[in-house]
Amino acid sequence: MVKIRDEGGQMLLATGIVLMLSLLSMAWFGVSVAGLGDPYDPGTEEVIQVTESFSDVWQSLIENRSSAFISDGADWQTSVDAAANSTASDLMRHGEHRGVEIILNQISVANNSGVFTVTCDVGIADRHARLQMSYFEATIDHAV
Numbered sequence: 001m002v003k004i005r006d007e008g009g010q011m012l013l014a015t016g017i018v019l020m021l022s023l024l025s026m027a028w029f030g031v032s033v034a035g036l037g038d039p040y041d042p043g044t045e046e047v048i049q050v051t052e053s054f055s056d057v058w059q060s061l062i063e064n065r066s067s068a069f070i071s072d073g074a075d076w077q078t079s080v081d082a083a084a085n086s087t088a089s090d091l092m093r094h095g096e097h098r099g100v101e102i103i104l105n106q107i108s109v110a111n112n113s114g115v116f117t118v119t120c121d122v123g124i125a126d127r128h129a130r131l132q133m134s135y136f137e138a139t140i141d142h143a144v
Contacts, residue, residue, distance in 0.1 A: 046098065046099065046100055046126055046129075047100060047124050047125065047126055047128075047129040047130070047131050048131075050094075050095060050098060050100045050102065050124050051124050051131055051133070054091060054102065054122065054124065057091075058087070058091075058136065058138055059138035059139070059140070061083070061087045061090070061091075062080070062083045062084055062087050062118055062138050062140055063083075063138075063140050064083075065079075065082070065083035065086060065087060066079040066080045066082075066083035066116075066140055066142070067079075067142075068083075069082055069083060070142065076111070076114060076116070076142050077109070077111055077116075079142075080109050080111075080116045080118065080140055080142075081109050084107055084109055084118045084120075085107065088104040088107055088120070091104065092104070095124065099126055100124060100125065100126045101123075101124070101125050101126065102122070102123075102124050103122070103123040103124075103125075104120045104121070104122055105120065105121045105122075105123070106119075106120055106121050107119070107120040108120070113143055114141065114142045114143025115139065115140070115141045115142075115143055116139070116140040116141075116142065117137060117138070117139050117140075118137070118138045118139075118140065119135055119136065119137050119138075120135075120136050121133070121135065121136070122136045
């Protein structure tokens with residue numbers, strides 16, 4: 001008796017598996033790319049909470065730090081500049097610890113006879129949401 005080996009079925013099975021895996025990987029890629037264009041969700045609570053805390057502490061931090069620098073002997077302009085920059089750095093680190101990115105751009109300090117106006121653009125974002133606030137302002141009065 002002669003045995004006939006027919007491997008056509010195995011080849012057909014292997015081809016089907018390869019085709020199925022290819023389709024699966026294409027579908028997975030399609031689903032992952034489809035989410036890239038979704039708009040940010042403004043309802044994410046972490047971004048809103050960080051925004052509220054930023055609004056609450058921005059001016060008071062700059063006031064307190066600039067007063068401390070003035071007490072240490074620095075002039076008003078240097079004190080407010082240093083206070084604004086250190087506050088920006090600390091707020092960015094605070095955001096990192098909470099899983100939120102806080103970006104402060106275009107920080108500027110204007111002096112009008114001892115009344116300083118600190119302005120900046122603020123962006124706060126996490127994986128799900130982004131909030132952009134332009135021209136955020138704090139007024140520090142050292143003329144008093």
